[in-house]
Amino acid sequence: xxxxxxxxxxxxxxxxxxxxxxxxxxxxxxxxxxxxxxxxxxxxxxxxxxxxxxxxxxxxxxxxxxxxxxxxxxxxxxxxxxxxxxxxxxxxxxxxxxxxxxxxxxxxxxxxxx
Amino acid sequence: xxxxxxxxxxxxxxxxxxxxxxxxxxxxxxxxxxxxxxxxxxxxxxxxxxxxxxxxxxxxxxxxxxxxxxxxxxxxxxxxxxxxxxxxxxxxxxxxxxxxxxxxxxxxxxxxx
Numbered sequence: 001x002x003x004x005x006x007x008x009x010x011x012x013x014x015x016x017x018x019x020x021x022x023x024x025x026x027x028x029x030x031x032x033x034x035x036x037x038x039x040x041x042x043x044x045x046x047x048x049x050x051x052x053x054x055x056x057x058x059x060x061x062x063x064x065x066x067x068x069x070x071x072x073x074x075x076x077x078x079x080x081x082x083x084x085x086x087x088x089x090x091x092x093x094x095x096x097x098x099x100x101x102x103x104x105x106x107x108x109x110x111x112x113x114x
Numbered sequence: 115x116x117x118x119x120x121x122x123x124x125x126x127x128x129x130x131x132x133x134x135x136x137x138x139x140x141x142x143x144x145x146x147x148x149x150x151x152x153x154x155x156x157x158x159x160x161x162x163x164x165x166x167x168x169x170x171x172x173x174x175x176x177x178x179x180x181x182x183x184x185x186x187x188x189x190x191x192x193x194x195x196x197x198x199x200x201x202x203x204x205x206x207x208x209x210x211x212x213x214x215x216x217x218x219x220x221x222x223x224x225x226x227x
Binding site for chain 1: 118145147156164205207209212215216220221
């Protein structure tokens, strides 16, 4: 069964600083990995995903994530935080060729300080 | 496309009442998912459908919860009778087969008093 651990339920950065949100997963089969963002009172929006191939994936709003199989990680980064990045971010995993279920982490709330 | 449409956006009901949440998935998506989000438990998958057929309902908390998908464009999640601990935000999502990812609706915030 798949599982996801997001280190840090709250992360605070200054505007213009690097954003790093951590995600580690466990999966018995090659994973599909996703990052979603949730703004207040809204549903989740897909930021980016890893399926196969290139391990560095780029998403919307300048975010990117790198799949590291040896570390079972899929950390989300953005070089320079913007005030509009303040939101909650969820990492999710699913196993290839198996169930269609996505298993979500508990989420990391990002605060961007002026 | 209007995206995944959920109704109502907010629902306040008294304990013991029946509650019905509604979802219209994106046309052409053949998977539909119901999730519940709370501060304590995060996002929990309740049930999902493929081509209108329930595939996995292992996340449905108890018999008070039921879900149906009578056709490809409509699904309901019903709670009868409702209890205060059911208070949460309920999300519907739809997708093509993975790895396309899900598209979520805006959610229904349920408060049971």
